Amino acid sequence: MSERSRALDAAHRAASDFLASLPDRPVWPRASLDDMRDTFGGPLPDAGEDAEAVVTRLATDADPGLVAIPGGRFFGFVIGGTLPAALAADWLVSAWDQNAGSSTMTTAAVALERVAGEWILDLLGLPATASVGFVTGAQMSNYVCLAAARRAVLERLGWDLLRRGAREAPPLTIVVGRHRHGSVDRALRFLGIGIDEITVVETDGEGRMLPDALRATLRTIAPGHAIVCLQAGEVHTGAFDRFAQLIPVAREHGAWVHVDGAFGLWAAASPGLRHLVDGAEGADSWTTDAHKTLNVPYDCGMAIVRDPADSVAMFRAGGDYLMYASHDPWDVGPELSRRARGVPVWAALRSLGRTGVSELIGRLHANAVDMAEGLRRIDGVRVVNDVDYTQVMFRLHEDEATRALGEAILRDGTAALTGAEWDGHAVLRCSMSSWVTDSDDIALTLTAFGRLVSRVRTPGTVGGSGTPR
Numbered sequence: 001m002s003e004r005s006r007a008l009d010a011a012h013r014a015a016s017d018f019l020a021s022l023p024d025r026p027v028w029p030r031a032s033l034d035d036m037r038d039t040f041g042g043p044l045p046d047a048g049e050d051a052e053a054v055v056t057r058l059a060t061d062a063d064p065g066l067v068a069i070p071g072g073r074f075f076g077f078v079i080g081g082t083l084p085a086a087l088a089a090d091w092l093v094s095a096w097d098q099n100a101g102s103s104t105m106t107t108a109a110v111a112l113e114r115v116a117g118e119w120i121l122d123l124l125g126l127p128a129t130a131s132v133g134f135v136t137g138a139q140m141s142n143y144v145c146l147a148a149a150r151r152a153v154l155e156r157l158g159w160d161l162l163r164r165g166a167r168e169a170p171p172l173t174i175v176v177g178r179h180r181h182g183s184v185d186r187a188l189r190f191l192g193i194g195i196d197e198i199t200v201v202e203t204d205g206e207g208r209m210l211p212d213a214l215r216a217t218l219r220t221i222a223p224g225h226a227i228v229c230l231q232a233g234e235v236h237t238g239a240f241d242r243f244a245q246l247i248p249v250a251r252e253h254g255a256w257v258h259v260d261g262a263f264g265l266w267a268a269a270s271p272g273l274r275h276l277v278d279g280a281e282g283a284d285s286w287t288t289d290a291h292k293t294l295n296v297p298y299d300c301g302m303a304i305v306r307d308p309a310d311s312v313a314m315f316r317a318g319g320d321y322l323m324y325a326s327h328d329p330w331d332v333g334p335e336l337s338r339r340a341r342g343v344p345v346w347a348a349l350r351s352l353g354r355t356g357v358s359e360l361i362g363r364l365h366a367n368a369v370d371m372a373e374g375l376r377r378i379d380g381v382r383v384v385n386d387v388d389y390t391q392v393m394f395r396l397h398e399d400e401a402t403r404a405l406g407e408a409i410l411r412d413g414t415a416a417l418t419g420a421e422w423d424g425h426a427v428l429r430c431s432m433s434s435w436v437t438d439s440d441d442i443a444l445t446l447t448a449f450g451r452l453v454s455r456v457r458t459p460g461t462v463g464g465s466g467t468p469r
């Protein structure tokens, strides 16, 4: 067998072993970063090593530092696992090694991404003619959409950004909700847009922008000079801005509307949840991820722009060696060379079908509802958000005990979730994003919480047993 075949077989075995270990391994890693640095570090050896030996060592040594994200009890951040077809397709993407920017050269990869983009627009109820740029994640999607927005809005004001730059351009105001995701501010920073150019609109208790407050804010801005950033799925509460009320207000004012729907836009694919995104299709640009709710591996966001001319005008690549066709993927995103990250999306959608996607989104919501109900039954736990979608946010009476509970569950190893602050109080947040999570996972997690809550509320007994369950 060739070295390559032996290395691939070793990777296959190691990957299968890791995935098989997920139900029983502690969710949080057993090794610290320093442990892992010690394991992998040291001076670069002079001599190389056989590829199979490298892969086998890699898999064995990394194991204690792996977090069980693809398992059923990782509820941190907003992440999602990996569907079988998407994982296997991702392996093919690496084996094929296609540079997915060129529609003249990498025809299979570009066709697969184009079809995946069309299916996504259809599922999310967005205009079929919009451009879909496959980017690394929602962070870069927000950047792409807002870059396209700024150029287009300035063009309408008679300013050619690409020729004259931003320094002396007509002033624009970026209007955001108080509970926008931090990646929006970061995207604006990448664009050289400062904090003083952002206006923050008040939100309700769930983090939804208040329509009257938006109206009042826009009255203070010259018509046509605003970009309004709305949100589908607040990262803690899962709340959705009321698009059907807000977008007409922004339109009246000649504003560009961007919707950050990293995980929330997927509500459109479920008949029972579609009402949450009513009106969102009226925006100019949309951010979403496949590596969250669709459960494909990392490195897969989508930047969707209503008028493809707006994304192409901003991102069209140059270079006489590039074998240009019309509509190359590198014209709607910031990269030139990149992997064919849309192929796992095609595979995920093909394996689920429309019904499977709808069932997946419905199940994530049902899991969140079940988790919230179980948490409410634990003495001392208070669920603090409306569980309309996939997020559950809860706390104990004392902030200190809430934080201690967060630490205890990680140490216990049964489940992983992450903490945050909401309304000045510590909260724990539980994000239902994985296709794997089932009722047993929820029951195990609730049992662990029941056990740990009484311990953290008794001073001096914070911590866990160190065993997985």
Ligand SMILES: Cc1ncc(COP(=O)(O)O)c(C=O)c1O
Residues within 6 Å of the ligand: 077, 078, 136, 137, 138, 139, 140, 181, 183, 231, 232, 233, 234, 235, 260, 261, 262, 263, 289, 301
């Ligand atoms: C609403 C929202 N926008 C943007 C992001 C950033 O996503 P990514 O990590 O894919 O860049 C997140 C992440 O959770 C999010 O929830």
